[in-house]
Amino acid sequence: MKQKPTESVILDAAMRVFTRKGFAATRTEEIAKEAGMNRALLHYYYRDKQTIFNLIFERRFSEFFKGLFIIFETDSPLFEKIEKMVDHEISTISQHPDLPRFILMEVAQHPERLIEYGQKLGLNPRIFLEQFEGQVQAEVRAGRIRPIEGRQLVINIMSLCMYPFVAKPIIKTMMQLDESKYFEMQERRKKEVYEFIIHAIKVSV
Amino acid sequence: MKQKPTESVILDAAMRVFTRKGFAATRTEEIAKEAGMNRALLHYYYRDKQTIFNLIFERRFSEFFKGLFIIFETDSPLFEKIEKMVDHEISTISQHPDLPRFILMEVAQHPERLIEYGQKLGLNPRIFLEQFEGQVQAEVRAGRIRPIEGRQLVINIMSLCMYPFVAKPIIKTMMQLDESKYFEMQERRKKEVYEFIIHAIKVSV
DNA sequence: GTCTATAATTTGATAGAC
DNA sequence: GTCTATCAAATTATAGAC
Numbered sequence: 531m532k533q534k535p536t537e538s539v540i541l542d543a544a545m546r547v548f549t550r551k552g553f554a555a556t557r558t559e560e561i562a563k564e565a566g567m568n569r570a571l572l573h574y575y576y577r578d579k580q581t582i583f584n585l586i587f588e589r590r591f592s593e594f595f596k597g598l599f600i601i602f603e604t605d606s607p608l609f610e611k612i613e614k615m616v617d618h619e620i621s622t623i624s625q626h627p628d629l630p631r632f633i634l635m636e637v638a639q640h641p642e643r644l645i646e647y648g649q650k651l652g653l654n655p656r657i658f659l660e661q662f663e664g665q666v667q668a669e670v671r672a673g674r675i676r677p678i679e680g681r682q683l684v685i686n687i688m689s690l691c692m693y694p695f696v697a698k699p700i701i702k703t704m705m706q707l708d709e710s711k712y713f714e715m716q717e718r719r720k721k722e723v724y725e726f727i728i729h730a731i732k733v734s735v
Numbered sequence: 736m737k738q739k740p741t742e743s744v745i746l747d748a749a750m751r752v753f754t755r756k757g758f759a760a761t762r763t764e765e766i767a768k769e770a771g772m773n774r775a776l777l778h779y780y781y782r783d784k785q786t787i788f789n790l791i792f793e794r795r796f797s798e799f800f801k802g803l804f805i806i807f808e809t810d811s812p813l814f815e816k817i818e819k820m821v822d823h824e825i826s827t828i829s830q831h832p833d834l835p836r837f838i839l840m841e842v843a844q845h846p847e848r849l850i851e852y853g854q855k856l857g858l859n860p861r862i863f864l865e866q867f868e869g870q871v872q873a874e875v876r877a878g879r880i881r882p883i884e885g886r887q888l889v890i891n892i893m894s895l896c897m898y899p900f901v902a903k904p905i906i907k908t909m910m911q912l913d914e915s916k917y918f919e920m921q922e923r924r925k926k927e928v929y930e931f932i933i934h935a936i937k938v939s940v
Numbered sequence: 941g942t943c944t945a946t947a948a949t950t951t952g953a954t955a956g957a958c
Numbered sequence: 959g960t961c962t963a964t965c966a967a968a969t970t971a972t973a974g975a976c
Contacts, residue, residue, distance in 0.1 A: 536959080536960090551759075551844070552757070552759065552760075552840070553760075554756075554757065554759035554760035555757075555758075555759035555760075555844065557950090557951070557952090558951075558952065558953090559951080559952095567960075567961090568960065568961055568962085569952085569953090570953085570954080570955095570960075570961065570962080570963095571959080571960060571961080572953095573952085573953060573954075574959070574960075575959095577953095578952075578953070579951095579952070579953090628843070631839065631840070631843055634836065634901055634902060634905070635757075635836070635840055637904050637905060638833070638836055638903075638904050639756070639760065641904040641907075641908060644904065644905060644908045645908065648908075655908075655909040655910075656909075656911070659909065659910065676934065678927070678931075679923075679927070681910055681920075682920075682923070682924065682927050685898075685899055685906065685924075686895055686928075686931055688898065688902070689894045689895050689897075689898035689899060689902075690891060690894050690895065692894075692898055692902070693890075693893065693894035693897055693898040693901070694890055694894060696839055696898070696901055697839060697893070697894075697897070698843075699842050699843050699846040699849065700839070700842060700849060701890065702846075703846065703849045703850065703853075703860075704860040704861075704864065705860075705864065705886055706861070715886075715887075718884075718887070719887065719890075722883070722884070722887050723891075726883075726891055726935045726936075727935070729881065729934060729935045729936070730931045730932070730934045730935035731931075731934070734939040741941080741942090762968090762969070762970090763969075763970065763971090764969080764970095772942075772943090773942065773943055773944085774969095774970085774971090775942075775943065775944080775945095775971085775972080775973095776941075776942060776943080778970085778971060778972075779941070779942080780941095782971095783970075783971070784969095784970070784971090
């Protein structure tokens, strides 16, 4: 019956609270409570609030971007790549529904972190984006999809996958969905979003 | 040369700061500074920080939802309604790019406000949603659009319009856009998003 | 009405006992 | 390693002069 080391108990608790509330609204007291310990112990293991936050942010930043960039990197055909992106995003984010809001909130406050942590992770959006744009242009020239800017397509794909999570509280309330109904709706979206995109770009037959 | 009453100078300043930072990260000092006055004066006109925030939230909440619901209410044909929604959302939000993030952040923290302020504004999402779903089903049955759930379509439309604003810092950085290039991209989106949606739902010819 | 000065409160960080 | 007690700093709110 080995128990988790206190360091990770703290980090796990901090992850939940920071993700829920963001940096500014988080009280170290709440992290300690969530971790089932005293506030002082947080400072014993980690210098201060900011230090804990940075560790959490790096972890969550990686979760948010890493998988996506791996799919960007593969050289699958366009439609297959889109299918993978949609399925991956909706599936993984479903397990961490408030991850996008957390990242977007904190990046909006400190855009410089996007560059800093992006480099730390070795992400190079420019290369991936250019590659994807080239792929889209090739399909357009081949007459398989209608004319569309590659970057507009990327934005559309990300929007369709991410926004329903970012707007989760609004959607749940407006559509009167409980947690499980909301989850089912997201499950259906995997197919729905993929088909929506394919119909949107492929030339009529 | 009549000058603005101090009350509205305060509210305008508070609107900018709260929208930028959210409630928790906002310092009343910054509001006062932005309004060009002393902190104490804020308390002379308004009881406290929370009071000012509530006024701002109500105002911005209305901006965010009111126009959208008006379009939902009209009885235009489906495609025309979609065109109006897309154009309205992208146009008006372009002038207040951080409005969606503000609403989403604060509603995520306090979902009960959605109901409270929604009622205050007299919004009834259920009716609008049912009406829209009926309209979509009619089009499906008439064979003019492919089978799609009305609410999935609503989510898709909102996603395509809103997310690019919510993710503005990420998009600007990744695509290396300055403020004016970002604005141009959004201008092109009015047409792009509308056509994307129409192609996505209409049956092939 | 607007300011300066100050009080009160909240929060984060440290010291020291066990 | 974990806690209690305490301090320090930041932030909000109020009192009172002008």
